[in-house]
Amino acid sequence: MKQFLRARIANWARRRQGQDAPPFTLHSRRIYILPTRLGVAFGAMLAIMLIAGLNYANSAALFLTFLLAGFMLVSMHQCHRNLLRAVFVTASAPPMFAGTKGVLYVTLGNDARFVRYGVEIAALDGPPGSVDLPVHGQAQVSVPLPVSKRGVLRIDRLHISTSYPYNLFRAWTWAHLPLEVLVYPRPHGSAPMPTESGHKAGTRAMALAGADEWRSLRPFRDGDSPRQVAWTAYARGSPLLVKEYSALGAELRLFDFNQLRELDTEARLEQLARWIVDADSRGERYGLAMPGRYLEPDSGPQHRHECLAALARYAQPGERDAQ
Numbered sequence: 001m002k003q004f005l006r007a008r009i010a011n012w013a014r015r016r017q018g019q020d021a022p023p024f025t026l027h028s029r030r031i032y033i034l035p036t037r038l039g040v041a042f043g044a045m046l047a048i049m050l051i052a053g054l055n056y057a058n059s060a061a062l063f064l065t066f067l068l069a070g071f072m073l074v075s076m077h078q079c080h081r082n083l084l085r086a087v088f089v090t091a092s093a094p095p096m097f098a099g100t101k102g103v104l105y106v107t108l109g110n111d112a113r114f115v116r117y118g119v120e121i122a123a124l125d126g127p128p129g130s131v132d133l134p135v136h137g138q139a140q141v142s143v144p145l146p147v148s149k150r151g152v153l154r155i156d157r158l159h160i161s162t163s164y165p166y167n168l169f170r171a172w173t174w175a176h177l178p179l180e181v182l183v184y185p186r187p188h189g190s191a192p193m194p195t196e197s198g199h200k201a202g203t204r205a206m207a208l209a210g211a212d213e214w215r216s217l218r219p220f221r222d223g224d225s226p227r228q229v230a231w232t233a234y235a236r237g238s239p240l241l242v243k244e245y246s247a248l249g250a251e252l253r254l255f256d257f258n259q260l261r262e263l264d265t266e267a268r269l270e271q272l273a274r275w276i277v278d279a280d281s282r283g284e285r286y287g288l289a290m291p292g293r294y295l296e297p298d299s300g301p302q303h304r305h306e307c308l309a310a311l312a313r314y315a316q317p318g319e320r321d322a323q
Helices: 002-017 037-056 059-081 231-235 265-281 301-312
Strands: 032-035 087-092 101-110 116-123 129-133 137-146 151-162 169-184 213-219 241-246 253-256 286-290 293-298
Touching (some): 101 116, 101 151, 101 169, 116 137, 286 301
Antiparallel strands (some): 087 101, 116 129, 286 293
16 A cells, blocks of 8 residues: 555656756755654644643743744754755766666755755665755765666656754655666676687687786776786775786687577576676677677777677566577
């Protein structure tokens, strides 16, 4: 019943507000406010104090009751003002691997002459990210994303809320944005990497890992193997770096989806992702052959993204395995 009511309210808010296009301002007609559990308990306490003060004709008790009631009303006004006319600037998320902790980056702006404290943003019923907005400035908040499966993760709306200053009320609104986040397959598998292209005539066999030549260090990226991390440099206080190698005497590798016939679809995609990440970290040239698509051998971050994106957008989980 709770989920049903939440869905009905969300659909009503979407019809009332319509689709949002950043940047946009949070006006009063789209901000909702209700007391929190603490606020309900505080209000119940005031009601009991009012009845007791009237029953015993105690002027001090009545004065304290009305004083606290005024404090509660001021708190409600401050909570609503903490969101009023805040500016939603941008929202974006980099591609991520399935099974990792995804992050959505949201930028909010503040044109007011006061700081907005404790503004929270949540997506997909995940934990919220919190940020304080400076005077006449902007701030970026990292919103955790629950990521479990590969594919295209669609985020239809974001929940923006605040309970500042005393957690007696919670003001909130929704931002309806057609956000799409690309989720790569999890790099996983133990199959040996192909040593020959298998499709290009005249190509030479790849050199063994022991014959690779060290090239450089680069920042750690999601999916990199811990075996390639420069742990010695990390122990000296450097950031997490990964060793890059260039294969000697090699022209290309070709990772073919159809050559992994002993695995199901998801296991094939995870194995291909493992090979792509390893080959990229070593600076090798590689291509990808998928049913209906072929990516020419190349190297670099853009080629890595294109190959992993092809895996992410392949037939979604649950469909019959490709032959």
